[in-house]
Amino acid sequence: MANSRFEYVKLFEQPDVLLPNTWIVVRIDGRGFHKLSDRYAFAKPNDRRALDLMNAAAVEVMKELPDLCIAYGVSDEYSFVFHPSCQLFERRDAKLVTTIVSTFTAHYIHQWGTYFPDTPLQPPYLPSFDGRAVIYPTTRNLRDYMSWRQVDCHINNLYNTTFWTMVLQGGMSNTDAEQELKGTISSVKNEILFKRFGINYNNELDIYKKGSVLYRQYQLEEVKPKQSSTDPYAEEEAAPGQETTSRSQQDKIRKLRRKAQVVVDHIDIIKDEFWERRPWILSNKPGKLPAEA
């Protein structure tokens, strides 16, 4: 049956296809997690259960969307990265972002009880997330984005670790601790931790200091000593923005990617080494599965 009299309203839908041949980063953030962490009594400065739950939900997103190359999480935020050659949902912005936000939320809510067995959710105060997509033209830009998040993780964690140690172990008021830390550089915070509390910040857990990196695991490559600095861009030659691989090839690649295990790592992603040993992340070409996988 026709629905023609009203159907013209579809004309108001505007296209939102993201520019081809660019990296797509979808970053999601917990909505009102400051308040929420109080309500559910998250430990300070880091709640291991909450981080593990974030990572568990993110692993499910990575599994559901084999097009994702890598993800990086810190605190209540997570960044998911699609390769420039990605054609998922024809690269429609809203579709990509809402699929990730909704899938993440579904698993976060569903697994809450596993990670917080003694703290049931109190409706209507449920955790939720907002998100957005940003595109980056070059691999350098993408890597700088990832570095930006990891530097932020470091800055915030050093601050929070020092602040909460001063408050919880040092008995200071929030205001006094805040006042003393205002404008201080890293070395000052390290010193406060070490001199007053005997804490060596370097011994803190990597999950707190470096955040969580998710990617598919293949056999690591040896780093060639004379790796040229322009190598990271080599893949741009091969995939200049058009769909060069046939649909059946793409499906095959997707299957291969599904077979690889998604691992959760806490490791430096600013230096070259991480990327050079895992070339499949930037090249988007599946590596060799580990022999004993």
Next chain:
Amino acid sequence: MANSRFEYVKLFEQPDVLLPNTWIVVRIDGRGFHKLSDRYAFAKPNDRRALDLMNAAAVEVMKELPDLCIAYGVSDEYSFVFHPSCQLFERRDAKLVTTIVSTFTAHYIHQWGTYFPDTPLQPPYLPSFDGRAVIYPTTRNLRDYMSWRQVDCHINNLYNTTFWTMVLQGGMSNTDAEQELKGTISSVKNEILFKRFGINYNNELDIYKKGSVLYRQYQLEEVKPKQSSTDPYAEEEAAPGQETTSRSQQDKIRKLRRKAQVVVDHIDIIKDEFWERRPWILSNKPGKLPAEA
């Protein structure tokens, strides 16, 4: 502490503020619900539990976001409507859409067990939703959008009711039923239902025939007999797109809206009557709370 070397990547974030003084419709859709309804054995043609769960999640979204005027749900989709004067999240597209998608998903997952007590969720096959925003310049366009969805509900439900009756009660194969219904007009389907199965389509439940309309409940207004046809546009004079109400006034209105009950109705929204008796929906001015609410 500075994070300056990498912070330039923020410059790649592009603004996505929706045009002022337009209606914002956020429509969300179940992802892969055809497959999902098989996995969780939804009843055909309509599963009352699934619809009630959709409505329960939508009610929570309406409560959480008092800026929403009205919502309309059918099958696995829901449309949420913000008034042209809405300033929530500075009208940022991604923020509005992802907040609704995530809040909806969270409540849908969390209340699943209430509506499907005997059918636990089977991870990783969790329900999820995608969504997008569309803007409409005039009240006529918005009402035509709502009519479009309700006509669609009617068309699909009549088809599905006939099809599944032919299959489940008539013992036809899916293919045969599909073949017979292909291209038929409404009256033919009504006749099949009535003559072959003694079913009067008019007696089907309104929730199936008309979908679900959610709004805040105030005292209904008498419809004036000589209502001018241009009245619906009157509010556009009053709110030409700028923020005319102060922030404290807005907070007050938001509080008033929170007090009103969100009701779930199954009613015609194509004709004028629905809108004329509930002028607060299009005017965005809270009505009088029902005396005995």
Next chain:
Amino acid sequence: MANSRFEYVKLFEQPDVLLPNTWIVVRIDGRGFHKLSDRYAFAKPNDRRALDLMNAAAVEVMKELPDLCIAYGVSDEYSFVFHPSCQLFERRDAKLVTTIVSTFTAHYIHQWGTYFPDTPLQPPYLPSFDGRAVIYPTTRNLRDYMSWRQVDCHINNLYNTTFWTMVLQGGMSNTDAEQELKGTISSVKNEILFKRFGINYNNELDIYKKGSVLYRQYQLEEVKPKQSSTDPYAEEEAAPGQETTSRSQQDKIRKLRRKAQVVVDHIDIIKDEFWERRPWILSNKPGKLPAEA
């Protein structure tokens, strides 16, 4: 012959269709006209030849694009308005804006000699214009836009008239005149003009005080004394955003519009009267041609 290896680059072109059922305003501005007006010795505060040249070029744009409803010019800027029902160039933003900018520029350059017979153009210092489109959802917004430009015209012209009279007739330095006028309200400027120089600002030419309004001339309508305030929106009922008129009807309307004379008026467009007597501007329906046209 195929051009397939490189043709993928077309995929990077992103759609720029303007939201349906909205007013489209294309405003163009002279580039660097402050410097240019010195180079070609424009009279201060207003150069009648320069304004007449602007108007002549704008008339040609109106003639070339019968879809245009109205235009308003002041100083070195011009605003051209398309009706919400306009489908020209499928409402593509760049196409609409560049067509207007280029057509305007072409006529401005070509007619320069007519208006500045003694001041030939000195390449490479040629006049040029930039432009952009803005869309407005309601007639109220469009009229407020037009009012905004005319109020701006008044504010600037009163200032400039006073300033240049103080400098040119009063012998003050630019700095002193600027200093004295800083922060003054209208009445002060009126008084300076009248008391010091015997100039009654009201007697200044309307082209300077009110700018220039271009529209197609039909028989003016009597203003009905009890015109309802919502009438301006009546046309929105009739044309809710879809193409309701057939292509042949549209061509016919276009022909009718070409027959109407484009007039240059200097008149108040802030009050209702202008619009009520010329209902064809907002309704987009051609009126009756004047009997003695």
Next chain:
Amino acid sequence: MANSRFEYVKLFEQPDVLLPNTWIVVRIDGRGFHKLSDRYAFAKPNDRRALDLMNAAAVEVMKELPDLCIAYGVSDEYSFVFHPSCQLFERRDAKLVTTIVSTFTAHYIHQWGTYFPDTPLQPPYLPSFDGRAVIYPTTRNLRDYMSWRQVDCHINNLYNTTFWTMVLQGGMSNTDAEQELKGTISSVKNEILFKRFGINYNNELDIYKKGSVLYRQYQLEEVKPKQSSTDPYAEEEAAPGQETTSRSQQDKIRKLRRKAQVVVDHIDIIKDEFWERRPWILSNKPGKLPAEA
């Protein structure tokens, strides 16, 4: 003086900043030049005067906007290219496009008489141009865009040369010539030209076969024999999207660029050689001025 009551309309202007660190191509096209070329009796298949006028106008655009790296023209179209590091007009789309369209139009109209001394413009039938911007993330994409246009030039020119020779020298009707050429490959057209008319297509003028390339002239570089294929991307390391050069440095570079002569070349831009010998085009770093410039 305040203009506050109407000023809210400025809020409807939506930002249009182009993604940082991408190549910006502004392509302009003659509006209705098929008809126009009849009106002004352009020679077929190519009118040298018309092409020279296009090139003259494009040279003026290059001179006026030193941020432009290169331009390529064929028939009644011209593509102007800004470097990924370009910050002109804060990379606002409409501003960049309209400035180029208007400047080009101004010079085209103004120099018309120089190139068509015997064919004065006939208002209102003035030449005009529309235009749009497209962004490209990588140097490979940009070069493929340029190649696309030059291949198009070749395809069209071979067709037009053959078609018009068949018509003008061979006395065929337009329809017959069109019919015979339909679907033919290059070699067939070459053969028609050679066997029937004794024309060797290779001897046609390069301006017709290759179009026109505009760039600033510095000392050509020797092509190093073992040039790595990834070198073109080296500049992306240096300018990853942020403004790394100070404003004063930028002004200095702009001055240097103004000093360089803009040349009009008719040369292959598909192969690497053109780009390797003129590295300043892709690197955006001014080269050495020719000794005898």
